[in-house]
Amino acid sequence: MRKRLALMGAAVFLLGQPAAQAAWPEKPVTVTVGFGAGGTTDVVARAVADLVSKKLGQPVIVENRPGAGGAVAATALTKLPADGYNLVATTSTTITLDPQVTKLGFSIDDFTYVAATGEFPEAFIALPKSGWKTLKDAIEASKASGGKTTYASSTSLDRMITAALGKKTGLQLVPVPTRSGAEVVTQVMGGHTPLGYSSGAYYPQAKSGEVAALAVLGEKRLKGLPNVPTLKELGYGLSSVNLILFVAPKGLPADVAKPLYAAFAAAAADPSIVELMEKRSLNDFVATGDELAKTIASQSEGFKQLLEVSK
Amino acid sequence: MSDLLLGFGDALTPVTILFVFLGVLLGYAIGVLPGLNRPAALAIAIPLSYYMTPLSAVAFLIGIAKASGAGGATTAVLINVPGEPNAAVTCLDGYPLARKGKARQALQAALYGSVIGDIVGTLALILLARPLANFALKIGPVEMTALMLLALTFIAALAGKSLLRGLAAGIFGMLVATIGLDIESGTPRMTFEQVELLDGVPLLAITVGMLALSEMVIQTEELFSQRGGAATPPVRTDASGDRFGWGEFRHVLPTIMRSSVIGTAIGIIPGLGPSVASFASYGIAKRFARPGERYGEGELKGVAAAETADNAVVPASFIPLFALGLPGSVSAAILIAALTVHGVIPGPRLFEEHGRLIYGIYGTMIVAALLMLVVGRVGLVAFAQLTRVPAAVIIPVVTMLCVVGAYLEVHSLFAVWVMIGFAALGYLMHRFDYSRVTFLIGFVIGPQFELSLRQTLIVTDRDPAALLGHPIALAILAVAALGALFSLRGGSRALSSGDAV
Amino acid sequence: MTRSRASLLAEMLLLGGGCLALLFWIIPTQTSEGGFGLSPAFLPNILAAAILLLVLADGVLRLTARRPESAYPAGFGALARSLAVAGFGAIVLAYAGVAASAALTPAAGMLALGERRPLPVLATSALLGGAFWLVFR
Known part of the structure; x- marks a missing residue:
């Protein structure tokens, strides 16, 4: 990748004038996925990239650069030129939340927001034999028996949400750290923690009834689990939306941005992508360009307020 | 029943067997080459598998996952460089055997151990997946902490020349493993403001630097001192005693069977993994040593113990995946990815929904074991010739593989410099x-130990009395305490007899 | 040659000093309070302290044992050459890519080890460079 960078630098230097006159794109576009091969973000990014490549008439190369929840790829992107040939696929919280929690080399202003395709189905889960139907039952029961309970946690996002939830309900929710959503489900199924917060790994188990989903975190219910209420419906006034996000370095020229946004919008609306998202239990959420930038800004602001509340 | 027959039928079609074979070949090559290893290979192979049928894709990946473990022993025995981190323990007896002119014996013990361990793990998966997975679910934070303490007592068994220094190195490994984001609070620790360190020091950079490249420095030194006149006996080949016959097989078979069980048990429990299995299996074999068996100086059983357990882990780690839809290892997580790409979402109802596919996968796993035996047996003859290649060629080539391998894992030069530093x-x-x-044991065990300890403190609310509700954990702790006493006794002997143990 | 007491003492002081630096300087400046649960610095501190104890115990035992131990090997020529070759490989990788590094690093290594015959050097170089070019171009 550095090699390509070096060559690109040389080309810019030699030509003096970067390829501004020619119609973009005149060479392959690289999408760097901020997570490992085979994860949800990777699978969706590859499928979308495939369709975008057809629309643009240029190959789209997908590379993986996992690390620090997408932050490694995002940091690297800020050092690349905003020419439309370098994109990163990651989750929206990488940009809207992580810089507020950890010291990172980028902020929300360092990117051009290209497209969002799909929303993670985050949810609170428990064992069915607990008898709880919704999160409200769980909270009431735990409050009755001591005012304190543990839950299996895997991200700083869920720690923040539960801290705010604890403030609102008076129930202390102590996070038990785990490394992944799958470990959250394992801890819950083994009965080691009464509750868990999973961003999607629970879905097959919830479908088959091995675990019960008590509440989803998004603004609306999940298509695949229509009986599970949202946290807002339960009256807690909290929500968290995590999107699969494609970004470019900031300052993407308009003549590049326009065809790029159009290609992503068309790809995301393609039936094969819609079907893929359904299979991976993602909510369909498509936005591009300025509209997306607004969503991201409001998410970031929302997290900022949540952080204040949960302190 | 019809799913079973149809599934096994699918597994035996030429196309599927071809993909298993390709996977085994690729996996074996990755295993042999130091610097490239299993997770990296699987990650590279995943995008390829997007274009195959589900069964072919899984067959291909399973071939890679299984064979890379078996291939890792080759360079461990021949040039003292583990091809995979799990083969680090294989070096301890494998290389001394090679120096005694018994390279083929060591390689065959490793190969047969690998294949038998793999078959035992696979049979456990096919026959006992559901009950074993339910047992694995019972291993919670408290039990895991106890297991980690038990695993730490094996450091003493592998400490090498000096017990105290071996312990210090092990703890240093744990210390290096604390670099990165703290898992409980999400705050960075000792990352020196490097984004690349937030996930910790890259595993491959550590293992390749510590075990492979540093070994090349040592061998360079030996090469120079040989030229200077000080003679180190070179690796001898084709000694007349280098045969692996029925006698040798009977000698190592009890160890292989015990190590198969150890490896399978460790594989079932998410979070332990093949490295821990090989360390533990070797440590246990050493503890059961008969008089006259000198582990660390070329004991065939040592090679068999390490390699068998390491390979039993791979199929056993698929048990939580197929029974419950939960990945128990990196390889299993990658397999989930490959399946979901093809619209097969692993979950508790995998058998009802995709019975034929699952039996097909089971079939390919058995095929993979047999192909591993064939490829390994043929490869052995070819790789044994490696000992004829002069060190002046081996050392530079391995050096290059270390550099390129560290780079390829995360596509980052940072990892290469870290690797060189650790060398x-x-x-x-x-x-x-x-x-x-x-050091490596500490580095591998450290993060899981810390995580389990923190989880335990939270779920028990720091109340020691809560331990009474965890009989499994208490039993494990008792074994660990016995083991520690045992090695302390051995340790004080070692101290009093100087460092030449 | 036997190991000198001075070298044992130096080793103990160096490693012990490293542990103290970790405990009182590096770990405090490189961690922050997590806010809840076990402090992030908890385990690093315990481990550094444990290493300190082991290093001291080891040093004292060896110093008091008065048993002659063979000297450590001397000289850093092999280390310097090996690291130089690996570093060269990394730099080539940065500027010219994987295949170039796969071709040039072994050649550099063979030259560093004293292999001067052109044929083996060039053949190894071409073979590996070609193989990596095919796979990773």
């Missing part, structure tokens, strides 16, 4: 008798 450190540790193997 220097590993060389210095070797020179001053600080064991590199115990």
